[in-house]
Amino acid sequence: xxxxxxxxxxxxxxxxxxxxxxxxxxxxxxxxxxxxxxxxxxxxxxxxxxxxxxxxxxxxxxxxxxxxxxxxxxxxxxxxxxxxxxxxxxxxxxxxxxxxxxxxxxxxxxxxxxxxxxxxxxxxxxxxxxxxxxxxxxxxxxxxxxxxxxxxxxxxxxxxxxxxxxxxxxxxxxxxxxxxxxxxxxxxxxxxxxxxxxxxxxxxxxxxxxxxxxxxxxxxxxxxxxxxxxxxxxxxxxxxxxxxxxxxxxxxxxxxxxxxxxxxxxxxxxxxxxxxxxxxxxxxxxxxxxxxxxxxxxxxxxxxxxxxxxxxxxxxxxxxxxxxxxxxxxxxxxxxxxxxxxxxxxxxxxxxxxxxxxxxxxxxxxx
Numbered sequence: 001x002x003x004x005x006x007x008x009x010x011x012x013x014x015x016x017x018x019x020x021x022x023x024x025x026x027x028x029x030x031x032x033x034x035x036x037x038x039x040x041x042x043x044x045x046x047x048x049x050x051x052x053x054x055x056x057x058x059x060x061x062x063x064x065x066x067x068x069x070x071x072x073x074x075x076x077x078x079x080x081x082x083x084x085x086x087x088x089x090x091x092x093x094x095x096x097x098x099x100x101x102x103x104x105x106x107x108x109x110x111x112x113x114x115x116x117x118x119x120x121x122x123x124x125x126x127x128x129x130x131x132x133x134x135x136x137x138x139x140x141x142x143x144x145x146x147x148x149x150x151x152x153x154x155x156x157x158x159x160x161x162x163x164x165x166x167x168x169x170x171x172x173x174x175x176x177x178x179x180x181x182x183x184x185x186x187x188x189x190x191x192x193x194x195x196x197x198x199x200x201x202x203x204x205x206x207x208x209x210x211x212x213x214x215x216x217x218x219x220x221x222x223x224x225x226x227x228x229x230x231x232x233x234x235x236x237x238x239x240x241x242x243x244x245x246x247x248x249x250x251x252x253x254x255x256x257x258x259x260x261x262x263x264x265x266x267x268x269x270x271x272x273x274x275x276x277x278x279x280x281x282x283x284x285x286x287x288x289x290x291x292x293x294x295x296x297x298x299x300x301x302x303x304x305x306x307x308x309x310x311x312x313x314x315x316x317x318x319x320x321x322x323x324x325x326x327x328x329x330x331x332x333x334x335x336x337x338x339x340x341x342x343x344x345x346x347x348x349x350x351x352x353x354x355x356x357x358x359x360x361x362x363x364x365x366x367x
Contacts (some may be wrong), residue, residue: 061154073156081160087121089136094119099132128165128192161193166241166248179229179257188223189239189250196243203236256326264356281337286349288330298332303345311335
């Protein structure tokens with residue numbers, strides 16, 4: 001009897017011990033409602049993931065609005081002309097870019113100020129002509145060498161929409177566009193309203209050039225892109241835009257087909273007359289055929305250099321060659337009067353363009 005009672009008490013004690021352990025284990029697993037020493041219940045909060053480098057929070061460029069409000073600018077922004085614009089870019093060393101003509105004419109309406117935490121660009125009384133890309137970036141320096149941090153840069157194309165100026169005004173009323181078979185060409189009729197409908201037209205014979213989305217495409221920030229220009233596109237063109245009203249016409253564009261490929265100057269050198277003697281006058285002409293918009297510089301070496309006076313004149317012109325191909329003819333002419341013994345010898349012309357340089361020599365002897 002006593003043995004049975006002792007076994008019953010032992011079994012009861014084991015059951016109670018197991019229940020206590022399970023209760024303690026269950027309490028350790030609870031995490032949603034922990035109790036602080038003050039008796040208040042709090043909920044666990046999972047940390048938020050940061051946005052990647054391409055996230056919206058990484059944009060540096062903002063516009064300052066009224067009452068201290070800020071607007072983060074997207075890839076394109078449409079603003080109203082006449083209202084001052086203030087842009088800001090975070091950082092203690094910031095670089096800016098904006099439509100180039102603002103620098104060309106040293107426009108006093110534009111000002112840039114740098115503070116400890118941000119840089120500020122202010123454009124007063126903006127007009128349709130100020131339409132274009134505005135960008136800022138952080139400048140990183142290592143000692144005296146500084147460079148642009150492309151990972152911390154932002155650009156926004158800003159349209160200053162003006163119903164009276166659908167096309168971005170240009171200081172040039174008749175622009176030249178060069179066509180090359182090996183590269184795209186752009187007819188730069190940009191608009192101030194991205195919603196405008198724009199078409200490209202030939203003046204003579206009058207016809208519209210269809211935009212087919214492949215060979216001819218339109219980008220309101222650039223103009224008409226001609227992917228594979230041909231000789232047939234040579235002529236006078238203009239663009240027409242329509243946006244909620246009367247159509248407007250752009251400036252005119254002269255499209256010229258280029259014959260000469262890119263490369264160092266192609267140079268010829270000749271003396272005139274080809275037969276001279278002491279006391280005669282002679283012209284030495286250095287001629288370069290090249291791309292229409294590429295400048296050429298000339299440098300001369302000659303026998304009487306530093307001792308005899310000479311006259312040098314430089315000029316250039318556009319000419320049609322072959323099947324109406326357009327070429328730029330650049331010339332430098334050296335004139336030597338009343339030839340003396342010291343003037344006879346080698347005349348060296350060095351022609352240089354952005355692609356390289358070419359040296360040619362001709363020898364003048366006394367007959």
